[in-house]
Amino acid sequence: MSAETSVFDRAFGAFLFDMDGTVLNSIAAAERIWSAWAVRHGVDVEAFLPTIHGARAIDTITRLDLPGVEAEAQAAFITAAEIDDVEGIVEIPGAAAFLNSLPAQRWAMVTSAPRDLALRRMAAAGITAPAVLITAEDVKAGKPDPAGYRLAAQRLGVEPGDCLIFEDAAVGIQAAEAAGAPLMIITTTHQHPLETAHATIASYDAIRVQVDGQGLLRLFES
Template structure:
């Protein structure tokens, strides 16, 4: 864990979690599918793969600006393939137990994945479905736009600035910053050390949560 301990010095109204790379690791499955897709469309796989993480499929494909490609059809194709292939998807260490200890009305999932894919991946990783889940279908603009996080805070009845967001990918971190929330960056799936002023975490086993008399959440280090 980083030396930045500010998130341990205050209470939060709610916790908001990204999914892929934050509570579960789906990199192997996602990269299998996107790699095959990129080859079929003549896209440089090595340069392309780092751009897929944290973003909606339709936004990833749109950014490529490929001639003659129907972005909605291709995004649907990718989603269907990802729903079929969940081999190797696992929870980030300690994530399921950590989430299970949180009050249901005090946390939400905010993912760039479509709902059906999100539920499939969470089931594969042993992550319970949350009471509040914002998915690709719920927003007009995906991350790095903060719309998903703002909507999650609204549905939980809290202000974004009263939330702690757990993220891992660059576009998600940008979305969390734009929402005005505090950040905890999960580093489990990072291949290289991240330079950031935000708190960082490799395993949820290093954390516990205390709920105060007002129902507010306080992070504690184990």
């Protein structure tokens, strides 16, 4: 846990969660598929792989600006491959139990993955799909744009600033900050320590939630 304790000193209207790296670990599967794709397209794998996390496939491919590469078609290819390969996908420690402890209308997931892939990965990790799921198809601009988090808050009937966002990747953290929401950073999959002023946890076993008399969510350290 980081030094920041402000997220434990207030109530929230809802919790919003990123998916990959935040409630489940899909790094092995994603990097297998993206590595093979990069090799086929002459992209430096070692330099490229750190850029794939947290972003939509179409944004990742478009950013490369490779000649003769149709981003939409290649993103569809990547998605199909990722749906087929869920080997090694697991929950972040304690994530499933923590999500199951939340009232269904008080949380949402906001992922850069397409809907079919998101549902497939959640099923593989034993994560129950939320009532509100914002995916790549639901926004015109992916993270670090805050559109996904704003849409999730709107569908839950709360303001973004009244939500606590759980994130792990740089582009997602930027999206949450742009939405004006407090953050809890999940560090489980980080290979290097993250320097941040936001609260951090490595496992959901470190926190618990209570619903107060107004139906708001209050976070406590376990």
